Amino acid sequence: xxxxxxxxxxxxxxxNLLLLADxxxxxxxxxxxxxxxxxxxxxxxxxxxxxxxxxxxxxxELKNLATAEHCQGQGYATRLMRYVMELYxxxxxxxxxxxxxxxxxxxxxxxxxxxxxxHTVPNFFTQHYSNPIFENGVQCKDMVYLRTVLPxxxxxxx
Numbered sequence: 001x002x003x004x005x006x007x008x009x010x011x012x013x014x015x016n017l018l019l020l021a022d023x024x025x026x027x028x029x030x031x032x033x034x035x036x037x038x039x040x041x042x043x044x045x046x047x048x049x050x051x052x053x054x055x056x057x058x059x060x061e062l063k064n065l066a067t068a069e070h071c072q073g074q075g076y077a078t079r080l081m082r083y084v085m086e087l088y089x090x091x092x093x094x095x096x097x098x099x100x101x102x103x104x105x106x107x108x109x110x111x112x113x114x115x116x117x118x119h120t121v122p123n124f125f126t127q128h129y130s131n132p133i134f135e136n137g138v139q140c141k142d143m144v145y146l147r148t149v150l151p152x153x154x155x156x157x158x
Contacts, residue, residue, distance in 0.1 A: 004083050005093040007037040014039060018048045021066035024129050031063040040080045052084055052123050055096065060088050062097040081113055089150035100125060100140035101132070107144060115146035 007014065010128075011032050018028050019072040035053035039046045062084075067077045088095060093124050097115060099106045124143035125133050133140040 001043060001077070002043045004080060005039050005041065007039055012099070014046060014049050017046060017066050017068060018051070018064050019066075020069070021144055022080075023133055024131075027129065028064065028135045035063055036081060038084055040076050042071070042076070047071040048080045048082060050077075050080055052088060052095075054092075058093045060092045060095050064093060065097075078113070085148070085150055089152055092150055094147055095150055096145055098124075098143045098145045101144045102135045102138040102140045103143040106135075107146065110146050113147040114153045115147065118145040118147040120144050 011080075014037065017033070019025065019044070022028050031051060033054050034049040036123065038050050038052070040048040045070075049064065050062060050066075051064040052060050053063050058102055061082075065077055065081065073120075085095060085132070095115075098108065098121070101120070101157065121143040123141055126141040
């Protein structure tokens with residue numbers, strides 16, 4: 001049975017999952033407390049997490065999305081993303097997500113969810129992380145931002 005919960009207290013108990021998407025605990029600390037943490041549970045086991053933060057009255061940002069390694073490729077992250085996109089569509093017009101330019105598959109994943117290229121922050125990872133980060137043997141340097149218009153909840157007709 002799958003259940004998605006908004007975790008309000010003791011968020012760092014999910015640090016092991018959050019570190020899969022962002023290997024710097026200090027960076028996670030910067031957005032975890034103010035952001036909203038959602039956890040997807042499969043049979044009471046946390047298998048996927050995401051953190052969303054308010055950027056402005058109209059825009060929110062996905063700060064972290066990760067799935068336990070043994071559960072990847074099974075649709076958990078996509079299910080979690082569709083849930084938060086619908087939920088945040090009630091309050092915000094757009095969602096941003098930043099990811100490394102090192103791996104095209106991550107960018108294609110977000111494009112599959114309706115995200116489109118927004119802008120690039122050159123040298124983000126080399127300037128903001130104390131240690132180099134590598135994905136599939138490629139060093140992460142630039143932060144690529146993608147943006148999507150969030151779905152609006154349709155009013156129920158009587």
